[in-house]
Each structure stands twice: as C-alpha cells, then as structure tokens.
Amino acid sequence: MTVTIFNPHWQGFKRSLVTYTRIPLTVDWDDMIKHTPAVCFLPWVGIVVALLSAWPLWFEGLPATIQAIFMLLTAVLLTGGFHEDGLMDACDGLVGGWDKEQRLKIMKDSRIGSYAALSIWFALMLKWLLLTQILLSFASNSAHYGSALIAWIAVHSVSRMTPLVVMNTMEYVSAGGSKASSMIARLDTPQWGVALLPCVLLLLLDFSYLIKAVLVLALFTFGARRYLRKRIDGYNGDALGAVEQISEVLLLLCFMDALA
Numbered sequence: 001m002t003v004t005i006f007n008p009h010w011q012g013f014k015r016s017l018v019t020y021t022r023i024p025l026t027v028d029w030d031d032m033i034k035h036t037p038a039v040c041f042l043p044w045v046g047i048v049v050a051l052l053s054a055w056p057l058w059f060e061g062l063p064a065t066i067q068a069i070f071m072l073l074t075a076v077l078l079t080g081g082f083h084e085d086g087l088m089d090a091c092d093g094l095v096g097g098w099d100k101e102q103r104l105k106i107m108k109d110s111r112i113g114s115y116a117a118l119s120i121w122f123a124l125m126l127k128w129l130l131l132t133q134i135l136l137s138f139a140s141n142s143a144h145y146g147s148a149l150i151a152w153i154a155v156h157s158v159s160r161m162t163p164l165v166v167m168n169t170m171e172y173v174s175a176g177g178s179k180a181s182s183m184i185a186r187l188d189t190p191q192w193g194v195a196l197l198p199c200v201l202l203l204l205l206d207f208s209y210l211i212k213a214v215l216v217l218a219l220f221t222f223g224a225r226r227y228l229r230k231r232i233d234g235y236n237g238d239a240l241g242a243v244e245q246i247s248e249v250l251l252l253l254c255f256m257d258a259l260a
Contacts, residue, residue: 015029015038017048037187047153054152094227107175138151154210157202168186173234174236
C-alpha cells in the first residue's frame with residue numbers, strides 16, 4: 001500500500017533526475033503511468049547534485065580554492081550545464097534583442113554572444129570566490145565538513161525554488177517548439193508541499209539565517225518577474241535557467257554575509 005502511494009512521487013523524481021541531470025536512469029516516459037510532475041522535484045534534484053558534487057570536502061588537505069573549483073565543476077558536469085546554458089541564452093536574448101520576437105529568436109540560437117560570455121564568466125567567478133570564502137570561514141569550525149555540506153545543499157536546493165515561482169505565476173512564451181514546454185506544470189497545494197519540503201527541513205537544521213536569504217530571493221523573484229514581463233511578456237526555459245543561476249549567486253552571497 002505504501003509503495004503504491006509513493007510510486008507517483010518516485011516516477012516523478014526519476015523523470016526529474018533524467019531531465020535536469022546527466023545521471024543515467026532508465027525511465028518509462030509513457031504518460032499513462034501515474035506520476036507527480038517532474039518540476040516538483042527540482043529542489044530534490046538540487047540535493048542530489050549538491051551531495052554528489054561535495055566530494056572535495058572529504059579531502060581536508062586541499063586548499064579551499066581547489067575544493068571550490070572542483071565542487072563547481074562537478075555540479076556543472078552532473079547537470080550538463082543545463083541552467084548555465086539558460087543563463088547565457090537569456091542574457092544574449094533579453095539584453096541584445098530589440099523587441100519580444102527578436103529576443104525569443106536570439107534565445108533559440110545556439111551561438112554564444114558577448115552578453116552570454118560575460119554573464120557566464122561573472123556567474124562562475126562570483127560563485128567560485130564566494131564558495132571559497134565560505135569554505136575558509138567554516139575551516140575554523142570543528143564541524144567543518146557537515147556545516148559546509150549543508151550550506152552547499154541549501155544553495156542548490158533553495159535556488160531551484162525560484163524557477164518554480166516564476167513558472168507558476170507567469171505565462172510561458174516561446175518562438176516555435178521548445179523542449180522546455182513539455183516540463184511546464186502548474187503545481188497544486190500537495191505538489192508545492194513536495195517542492196518546499198527540502199527547504200523546510202534545511203530551516204530546521206539550525207540554518208535560521210536562510211530566512212534572510214529567502215527574503216532576498218523573494219525580492220529578486222519579484223524583480224525578475226517584472227523584468228521578464230517587460231521584455232518578453234512571460235518566461236521561457238532559458239529565463240528559468242537564468243533565474244536559478246542568479247539565485248545561486250545570491251544565496252552564496254547571503255551565506256557569506258551571515259558568516260562574516
């Protein structure tokens with residue numbers, strides 16, 4: 001009975017892992033199989049990515065700079081640069097386009113423009129510098145490994161909530177067919193519970209300063225929605241990737257501020 005109840009969640013989680021990471025899983029994509037929408041599990045996928053990419057923390061002899069770069073590299077390899085690609089495409093289109101149609105067309109173009117190159121350089125550099133400083137701050141703590149790991153999990157899990165908010169409060173727009181459209185879903189109350197559960201659990205782990213981070217993300221999400229509505233009258237998959245990446249930077253910034 002229990003297995004039957006949780007099977008839709010397991011099916012949705014597997015679909016989410018296959019969609020948002022490069023983890024090799026066999027998934028039956030038959031729509032007749034009852035499953036929770038895969039997007040519900042974005043924060044859970046963040047936990048998996050964080051756990052698997054935290055391996056450098058085991059090597060305490062490594063400098064924080066080296067630990068941070070390998071953590072970031074592993075996370076990118078696990079996701080296939082899924083969100084980073086969205087950031088680059090979104091910056092090229094949203095900043096470089098003259099009108100809605102041109103912006104959406106640019107975002108469909110696989111070529112990298114100057115805005116894409118600048119955005120990914122600054123995003124990765126900021127994440128590396130902030131993560132390095134956070135690891136250095138935790139180094140003086142006897143519970144260094146556990147504290148750093150939970151912080152890393154929080155960054156990857158909570159940052160994936162902001163795309164869900166955008167997805168559920170705006171209209172989807174696209175220039176032609178898009179793979180992202182098949183993953184769009186409006187969440188009901190139980191499904192929001194599934195998505196929010198990791199964030200609630202993190203708050204219970206004495207990471208009360210996450211509350212400040214949540215307020216910062218709320219303000220950012222409000223501004224992002226206004227900007228996207230002005231530029232393209234809605235959102236697309238690239239915009240969601242950009243929102244997630246900027247959220248990661250903001251969360252790291254909030255952690256650095258709290259530790260300082």
